[in-house]
Amino acid sequence: MKEEIYPSMSLANPHPPFVDWVQKLGVGIALVGLGLMLVSLFNLAQTPSFFWISLGCMTAGTLLFAWRQYAGTHPGIKNNGVWFSGMTTRGLIAWIAGIFLTLFYVLLYWYPETLGFRSEGESTGLVAFFNPLSMALKNQPATQWFVYGTLYTLAIVLFGVKFLFKYRHNRYHILRTISVIFFQLVIAFLLPEFLERLNQPSMDLKNMWPLNYYFFFDWNLDRLIQGGNLGIFMLVWGIALILVISPALTYFYGKRWYCSWVCGCGGLAETAGDPYRHLSDKSLKAWKIERWLVHGVLVFAVVMTGMVLYTYFTGSSQVLFLNSYSVRGWYGFLIGAAFSGVVGVGFYPLMGNRVWCRFGCPMAAILGLQQKFFSRFRITTNGGQCISCGNCSTYCEMGIDVRAYAQKGQNIVRASCVGCGICAAVCPRGVLRLENGKIDIDQRTTDKRAVHIPYDEVGLMG
Amino acid sequence: MHIAIIGNGISGITAARYIRKLSGHKITVISRETDFFFSRTALMYIYMGHMRFKDTKPYEDHFWEKNDINLIRGSVASIDFDSNTLHFEQDFICNDSVLSKAPSHLQYDRLILALGSSPNKFGWPGQDLQRVHGLYTMQDLMQMEKLSKDLERAVIVGGGLIGIEMAEMFHSRKIPVTMLVRESSFWDMVLPAEESAMVNQQIRIQDIDLRLDTELEEIVGNDQGQAVRVKTNHGDSIDCQYVGLTAGVHPNVQWLKDSPLDIDRGILVNEYLQTNLNGVYAIGDCAQLHAPDPGRKNIEAVWYTGRMMGETAAYTICGVPTEYHPGIWFNSAKFFDIEYQVYGNVPVDISDDHDSLFWQDDDRERSIRIVYSTDDQVVIGFNLMGVRFRQEVCEKWIRDHTPIAEVMRDLVLANFDPEFSPYYHRKLQEVYEQKTGKVIEPQLKPRRFDSVFKFLKKEV
Ligand SMILES: Cc1cc2nc3c(=O)[nH]c(=O)nc-3n(C[C@H](O)[C@H](O)[C@H](O)COP(=O)(O)OP(=O)(O)OC[C@H]3O[C@@H](n4cnc5c(N)ncnc54)[C@H](O)[C@@H]3O)c2cc1C
Ligand code: SF4
Numbered sequence: 015m016k017e018e019i020y021p022s023m024s025l026a027n028p029h030p031p032f033v034d035w036v037q038k039l040g041v042g043i044a045l046v047g048l049g050l051m052l053v054s055l056f057n058l059a060q061t062p063s064f065f066w067i068s069l070g071c072m073t074a075g076t077l078l079f080a081w082r083q084y085a086g087t088h089p090g091i092k093n094n095g096v097w098f099s100g101m102t103t104r105g106l107i108a109w110i111a112g113i114f115l116t117l118f119y120v121l122l123y124w125y126p127e128t129l130g131f132r133s134e135g136e137s138t139g140l141v142a143f144f145n146p147l148s149m150a151l152k153n154q155p156a157t158q159w160f161v162y163g164t165l166y167t168l169a170i171v172l173f174g175v176k177f178l179f180k181y182r183h184n185r186y187h188i189l190r191t192i193s194v195i196f197f198q199l200v201i202a203f204l205l206p207e208f209l210e211r212l213n214q215p216s217m218d219l220k221n222m223w224p225l226n227y228y229f230f231f232d233w234n235l236d237r238l239i240q241g242g243n244l245g246i247f248m249l250v251w252g253i254a255l256i257l258v259i260s261p262a263l264t265y266f267y268g269k270r271w272y273c274s275w276v277c278g279c280g281g282l283a284e285t286a287g288d289p290y291r292h293l294s295d296k297s298l299k300a301w302k303i304e305r306w307l308v309h310g311v312l313v314f315a316v317v318m319t320g321m322v323l324y325t326y327f328t329g330s331s332q333v334l335f336l337n338s339y340s341v342r343g344w345y346g347f348l349i350g351a352a353f354s355g356v357v358g359v360g361f362y363p364l365m366g367n368r369v370w371c372r373f374g375c376p377m378a379a380i381l382g383l384q385q386k387f388f389s390r391f392r393i394t395t396n397g398g399q400c401i402s403c404g405n406c407s408t409y410c411e412m413g414i415d416v417r418a419y420a421q422k423g424q425n426i427v428r429a430s431c432v433g434c435g436i437c438a439a440v441c442p443r444g445v446l447r448l449e450n451g452k453i454d455i456d457q458r459t460t461d462k463r464a465v466h467i468p469y470d471e472v473g474l475m476g
Numbered sequence: 477m478h479i480a481i482i483g484n485g486i487s488g489i490t491a492a493r494y495i496r497k498l499s500g501h502k503i504t505v506i507s508r509e510t511d512f513f514f515s516r517t518a519l520m521y522i523y524m525g526h527m528r529f530k531d532t533k534p535y536e537d538h539f540w541e542k543n544d545i546n547l548i549r550g551s552v553a554s555i556d557f558d559s560n561t562l563h564f565e566q567d568f569i570c571n572d573s574v575l576s577k578a579p580s581h582l583q584y585d586r587l588i589l590a591l592g593s594s595p596n597k598f599g600w601p602g603q604d605l606q607r608v609h610g611l612y613t614m615q616d617l618m619q620m621e622k623l624s625k626d627l628e629r630a631v632i633v634g635g636g637l638i639g640i641e642m643a644e645m646f647h648s649r650k651i652p653v654t655m656l657v658r659e660s661s662f663w664d665m666v667l668p669a670e671e672s673a674m675v676n677q678q679i680r681i682q683d684i685d686l687r688l689d690t691e692l693e694e695i696v697g698n699d700q701g702q703a704v705r706v707k708t709n710h711g712d713s714i715d716c717q718y719v720g721l722t723a724g725v726h727p728n729v730q731w732l733k734d735s736p737l738d739i740d741r742g743i744l745v746n747e748y749l750q751t752n753l754n755g756v757y758a759i760g761d762c763a764q765l766h767a768p769d770p771g772r773k774n775i776e777a778v779w780y781t782g783r784m785m786g787e788t789a790a791y792t793i794c795g796v797p798t799e800y801h802p803g804i805w806f807n808s809a810k811f812f813d814i815e816y817q818v819y820g821n822v823p824v825d826i827s828d829d830h831d832s833l834f835w836q837d838d839d840r841e842r843s844i845r846i847v848y849s850t851d852d853q854v855v856i857g858f859n860l861m862g863v864r865f866r867q868e869v870c871e872k873w874i875r876d877h878t879p880i881a882e883v884m885r886d887l888v889l890a891n892f893d894p895e896f897s898p899y900y901h902r903k904l905q906e907v908y909e910q911k912t913g914k915v916i917e918p919q920l921k922p923r924r925f926d927s928v929f930k931f932l933k934k935e936v
C-alpha cells in the first residue's frame with residue numbers, strides 16, 4: 015500500500031528561525047577549527063600554535079552553539095523543529111556531513127597515508143598536526159589512531175556538555191552523561207596514553223570482548239602475558255569482565271549499565287549522535303533484520319574468536335577448511351572497521367545514531383539476550399495514562415516501538431533497549447519509568463490491564 | 477455479521493481491533509478525516525516538528541489489511557436506521573486518500589457511532605470569518621500550518637487544554653500569542669487555586685500575553701472576509717491574522733438531531749453503550765451516559781475513556797455483555813514544561829468535608845496535593861504538577877479507602893519520577909508532620925520496585 019501523502023508540515027513554513035546569528039557564529043568558529051585540520055592535511059599551517067587554536071576553536075564554537083540554544087530557555091524537552099531542519103532530517107547538509115564522516119573513516123582505516131601517517135620515518139599532514147598533544151601526553155609522536163582517539167573524545171566531551179544543557183532538568187540524564195564522558199576521557203583515552211608513556215602495556219579497561227574483538231588475538235595475549243604484573247592483571251580483568259562483572263551488572267541493571275553509561279560507542283551515540291536518534295527505523299521489518307543481523311555478527315565473533323584461540327593453543331592456523339588468520343582478517347575488515355566505523359558513525363546523519371549498536375554490536379547482542387531472559391531491568395508503564403502520541407517511539411534510538419507496549423499498559427522488556435531513558439523523558443504524560451525489580455522477574459512482560467473492566471478475563475489485553 | 481463503525485479515532489479503532497480479536501465478523505471503519513488511525517493528541521507535536529504525521533499513527537499501514545479490517549474514506553451524510561443503511565456524501569472530495577473510493581451506500585448489521593467532537597462556538601460575531609479555526613482535526617492543523625506563514629500575532633480564545641497546546645504550538649515557532657481567558661485564573665474550574673496560578677505563571681514565563689477575566693466580544697474582518705482583529709469585553713482591540721477558538725468541544729452529533737436516535741448533548745447510551753435503537757452503539761466523545769458511575773461525568777471527552785468504551789462495546793457485540801465502568805477518575809496533561817496528573821477526586825474548593833495536604837517548590841514549578849475527607853481521614857484524590865505518581869498505587873489507595881496517615885507513611889510507593897530524581901514526596905511528608913505534629917517513620921526502602929509490586933498484589 016502506498017504511503018499516505020500529507021504535505022510535510024515544513025512546506026508552508028520552511029525556515030522557522032530556530033538558529034540565530036550567535037549560533038551561526040558558533041558553527042562558524044567550530045568550522046574554522048575544523049578548517050585548520052583540513053589545511054594541515056596539505057602540510058599548511060603546521061605549527062603547534064595552529065593546532066591549539068584549532069582545538070580551541072572547535073571547543074569554543076560548539077559550546078557557544080550549545081549555550082545559545084539552551085541557556086535562557088525553560089528546562090524541559092527541546093525537540094522543537096527537529097523534523098524541520100535539513101541537518102536532522104536527511105537534508106542536503108546531513109548528506110554532506112554523512113559523506114564527510116564516512117570518507118574520514120575510509121581514509122583512517124584503509125588509507126592512513128593520506129592523513130599523513132608514515133610507518134617509517136616522521137609522519138606529516140594531519141597526523142603530525144596532533145604531535146603537540148601526543149608529545150605532551152605520552153612523549154611519542156602521534157599516529158592516526160591518536161588523531162582518531164582525540165577527536166572521538168573531544169566529540170563526546172563537547173557534545174556531552176551540549177546534552178547536559180539540553181537535559182538539565184533530568185538527573186538520570188545528567189548522571190549517565192557525566193559517566194560516559196568520564197569513561198571515554200579518563201579510562202579510554204588518558205589512562206592508556208599515560209601507561210604508554212610509562213612503557214607499560216596499555217588497555218582500555220572498559221572495552222570488553224566481543225566488542226573488543228582482538229582481546230584474544232595472539233599478539234594481544236602475548237603482549238599482556240609478557241607485560242609483567244600489570245599485563246597479567248589486564249588479562250584477568252578482561253576475562254572477569256566477560257564472565258563475572260558484566261553478567262552481574264546486567265542482571266541487576268540491564269544492559270544500560272554498559273551501553274548508556276560506560277561504552278565508548280554508546281557514549282558517542284548518546285552525545286554527538288543525539289540529534290539523530292529519531293532517524294532509527296521503527297518498522298517491524300527493521301526489527302526482523304535487526305535480530306538476524308546482530309545475532310549473526312555475534313555468531314561470527316564467537317566462531318572467529320574460537321578459531322583464533324584454537325590456533326593460539328595448537329599452532330595450527332587451519333581449522334577445518336578455513337584459515338583462522340583470514341577469518342580474523344575478514345572480521346576486522348567487515349565488522350571492526352566497515353560496520354562499526356564507516357556505517358556505525360559515518361551514517362549517523364542518515365540512519366540514526368545507534369545503527370552499529372542495534373544491528374551490529376556483538377556485545378549488545380550478548381547483553382541483550384541476558385537482559386531479555388535474566389535481568390531485573392524493565393520499563394514499566396503508568397496504568398492507562400498513555401495517549402498513544404508516539405513521542406517515545408519516535409525518539410527511541412533503538413527503533414523500539416515503545417508506544418505499542420505503553421498503550422497496552424505492558425512492560426517493555428526488549429533485548430535491544432539500551433536504557434537511555436529518553437522515551438521516559440520525552441513522554442508528555444509521565445507514562446514510562448525504568449526500573450529494576452527482582453520478585454516478578456519471570457513475569458516482566460505479562461500484560462497489565464489497560465482497561466478497567468470488572469472481571470479479569472475480560473480486562474486483560476492480549 | 478457486518479459491523480460498521482463510523483469514526484476511526486481511538487474509540488472506533490479500539491472497538492474494531494477487539495471485535496477482530498474476538499470474532500470473524502466483517503468490520504468496516506469509516507472516516508472522512510484521514511485514511512488511517514492517527515493520534516489526535518499528537519497534533520501539536522506535528523506542528524512543533526517533534527514528529528511527522530506518520531509517527532503519530534500507532535499502527536503501520538499494512539496492519540489493517542492484515543487484520544481484515546476494511547477502511548473507507550468518506551463522509552456519512554445520513555443513516556437510514558430502518559433499513560440499516562449508511563448513505564455517503566456524494567460530493568465529498570479528498571485528494572490525499574490511497575483507499576478505494578467510498579460507495580454510495582453501505583448496509584450494516586450492527587452500527588457503532590464513534591463520531592468524536594467539534595469545537596464550541598458561542599455565536600460570537602465574526603466566528604465564521606476566514607482565519608478563524610478550532611483545533612480538532614488534521615484539516616484544522618493544515619489550516620493552522622498554512623496561516624502560520626507571515627503570521628504576526630495569533631489570538632486564542634478559551635483557556636482549556638487545547639488552548640494552552642495551541643499557545644505552545646505558536647510559541648514553538650516564535651509567533652506572538654494573546655490568550656483570552658474568561659476565568660480569573662487558568663482552568664480554575666478544574667484546578668485548585670494554587671495549581672491554577674502555577675499554570676498562569678508558566679504561560680507568562682514564555683512571554684505569552686495571557687489576559688484573564690477577558691471575553692471575546694467580536695472578531696473583525698477585512699474586505700476579503702478574513703479576520704484581522706478581535707475586540708474584548710474590556711474594549712481592547714488586538715490585531716491578529718489568526719483566531720483560535722478553543723473554548724471546549726461538544727459531541728459531533730448535530731447532523732443526527734433529526735434521526736430517531738435519542739440525543740441530548742451527546743448520543744444517549746446505557747451501561748452497555750447501547751443507544752435507544754437496536755444494534756446501534758455509541759462510544760467515545762460523542763456518547764452521553766444515562767447514568768454515569770459516581771464520581772464520573774456523563775460525557776468525558778478524553779482519550780482513555782474512548783479506548784475503554786471501544787473495548788467494552790466490542791465485548792458486548794461479540795456476545796460477552798459487558799458494562800462500562802471506567803473506575804476511578806484519572807487524567808493527565810502538560811502545561812508547557814509542567815506535567816500534570818490527577819487521580820481520583822480533587823475538588824476546586826477544598827470544602828469543609830475535605831482537607832488537603834499541599835506542597836509546592838519555591839519556583840512554583842512542582843507541587844503535590846493529596847485530598848482526604850475530614851471525618852474519616854480517608855484519601856480521595858491526588859493532584860500532581862511536575863511530579864509523576866504511579867496510577868495503580870494511587871488508585872489502590874483510593875479504592876481501599878486508605879487513611880491519610882498510611883498513605884503518608886508509604887508515599888514512596890507512588891513515586892514514578894525518573895531514577896535519581898529528588899525525593900519530592902519527602903517534602904509532602906514534612907508538610908504532614910508539621911500539620912499534625914506526628915513523625916513519619918517510613919517502613920519501606922525508597923523506590924524499590926519490589927515493594928511497589930508487593931503492595932499492588934496485596935489483598936485488603
Ligand atoms: C488537540 C487535541 C489534544 C488532545 N489531547 C488530549 C490529551 O492529551 N489527553 C486526552 O485524554 N485527550 C485529549 N484530547 C481529546 C481526545 O483526543 C479525544 O477525546 C479523542 O480523540 C476522542 O476519540 P473518538 O474516537 O471519540 O473521536 P475522534 O477521534 O474525534 O474520531 C471521530 C472520527 O469520526 C469521523 N467522523 C465523524 N462523523 C463522521 C461522518 N458523518 N462520516 C465520516 N466520518 C465521520 C471524524 O472525522 C473523526 O475522524 C485531545 C483532543 C485534541 C483535539
Ligand atoms: S526503549 Fe527507551 S530506554 Fe530503551 S533504548 Fe528506547 S528510548 Fe532508550
Ligand code: SF4
Nearest residue numbers: 400403404406420441
Ligand atoms: S508512552 Fe508517553 S510518549 Fe509514548 S505514546 Fe504513550 S503518552 Fe506518548
